[in-house]
Amino acid sequence: MAVAAEEAAAAAREPAGRPAAGPALLRLPEELLLLICSYLDMRALGRLAQVCRWLRRFTSCDLLWRRIARASLNSGFTRLGTDLEQSHFTRWWGYSPVSWPEGMASVPVKERVKVSQNWRLGRCREGILLKWRCSQMPWMQLEGDSLYISQANFILAYQFRPDGASLNRRPLGVFAGHDEDVCHFVLANSHIISAGGDGKIGVHKIHSTFTVKYSAHEQEVNCVDCRGGIIVSGSRDRTAKVWPLASGRLGQCLHTIQTEDRVWSIAISPVLSGQLMMHLGSDFPPGAGVLDVMYESPSTLLSCGYDTYVRYWDLRASVRKCVMEWEEPHDSTLYCLQTDGNHLLATGSSYYGVVRLWDRRQRACLHAFPLTSTPLSSPVYCLRFTTKHLYAALSYNLHVLDFQNP
Structure with a gap:
């Protein structure tokens, strides 16, 4: 974001030393000051950062914001505190980034928390990445800076541009x-x-x-x-x-x-x-087929389907009854789901290309985004998201919701 870049540039120009004079708070050892600041919420940290330049730099450290990020929507941290941004880098490049390569700097946790507020408030900018002439039932996957999407009997690989909200038009590869x-x-x-x-x-x-x-x-x-x-x-x-x-x-x-x-x-x-270890559920009504299922851990998984429910299963508790469920409010079939491994859940509905965001700590839907109008009503066949963007594949278009620059 432009504001974040300006702040980072300003911080880089500031002296790293602690002020020689000032309130007693500034004379505390950094370890003790870090402990005190760890009890502050997001708003209090922001206000403390306005006191002086040194505190702005100090309160921007990732360690202070990790706890807040774990409680935020889609900030890149799992429920257990794993940093998905770093783990994705390790899986893709084969090593853990002690120092990030040039041009691939990790996004500060504070900035990720800022973007997560846009997810919570539903602030985003909609765009279309790809269009096709005839109706499709596309599926897609994200890997690194590439997007793979099926069209008819082909799978096409595209590279994202640096903004993540657009693609290089020429495919990297075609798999038939x-x-x-x-x-x-x-x-x-x-x-x-x-x-x-x-x-x-x-x-x-x-x-x-x-x-x-x-x-x-x-x-x-x-x-x-x-x-x-x-x-x-x-x-x-x-x-x-x-x-x-x-x-x-x-x-x-x-x-x-x-x-x-x-x-x-x-x-x-x-x-x-x-x-095959077990069968999940019992006494489901006819037609309650599961259209998407994904594991979060060896003992927990999510499912959705024709009966309009998203279900969260914990195999340690029961294999006959889910531990939590969320109902699609307009009684639409749920074609697909995606989770950040923490609090955010996204689902794709069968009518009008509706993408819904859910906070798993609540029963009610957080936000709904209809991506098509009545004449072009389409299911959301597949959706994927990063900490900044959500991608939804419909019959005629691949849509993007940009939460970084709403």
């Missing part, structure tokens, strides 16, 4: 191989694992031209997931199957699970047990 539309795909181990309407699974290496596809199900493959060298797939043919990712064993089914209905969503637990 299916005879019908791509229904779903995931990124894992430098591979794209795709599920197609042709009943096949595709395996594409991201940084090469290697592509393999194999017949997996008798009908379309609705969903796929991959973790730890294992692929799982679910299909309209009422089966879920387990496959190896190893190049010499692609296409060899390891296990088939017969289900009583079509499989619309599937996810592998972060702890690979290698077997």
Whole structure:
């Protein structure tokens, strides 16, 4: 943000030394002053920063703002305090940034808290990143500074521009191989694992031209997931199957699970047990299919679907009843969900491209953003977000909500 850049530049020009004269507070040891400031809330820290230049610099340190960030919406910290911005860097580049490379400086925690207030208040600027001429059912994934999105039987990779609210128009890569539309795909181990309407699974290496596809199900493959060298797939043919990712064993089914209905969503637990452990829920009404599911930890997961509810499951408490649920207020099917691993939950509805933001500490919806008008009503087929932007894929457009520069 422009204001943040100006503040950072002003702070860089200021002397680092503590004032020689002033109130007794300034003469306290820094460790003691840090302890005192740790009890202050966001407003009090902001007021203290206005006392003098040295206190403005002191109260901007990340350590003071981490506690506030953990209580904020989508500030980049999980419930356990893990910094997702740093962990994403480590996963993408292969090392932990003791010092950040030039041009990739970490966003100060204080600035992340400022942006999180825009999420809380629903302040954002809407834009359209991509358009397509015919109706699609797109799926997408984010990885580093790249966006991967399916269009018909292709998967396209685009690079974000530095603002995160626009894309370089020329794709970085095009991944093909299916005879019908791509229904779903995931990124894992430098591979794209795709599920197609042709009943096949595709395996594409991201940084090469290697592509393999194999017949997996008798009908379309609705969903796929991959973790730890294992692929799982679910299909309209009422089966879920387990496959190896190893190049010499692609296409060899390891296990088939017969289900009583079509499989619309599937996810592998972060702890690979290698077997079906349990069934979730009981006494659901007919048609209460789950369209999206995601793990937050080995024992907690979220689900949403046709019966208009988002459910939060804790396997340690019960496998028959969820521990919390949120109901879509307009009785719309929920096609997709996403969470920041802490307090923010986002859902995509079946009508008018409605994206809803939820604070998981409350029952009621926090904000709703209808992204289409009546003539172009579309479900939100997939959504993803970072600490600054939310991306929603609809039938004809890829939308962005910019919370950094509302």
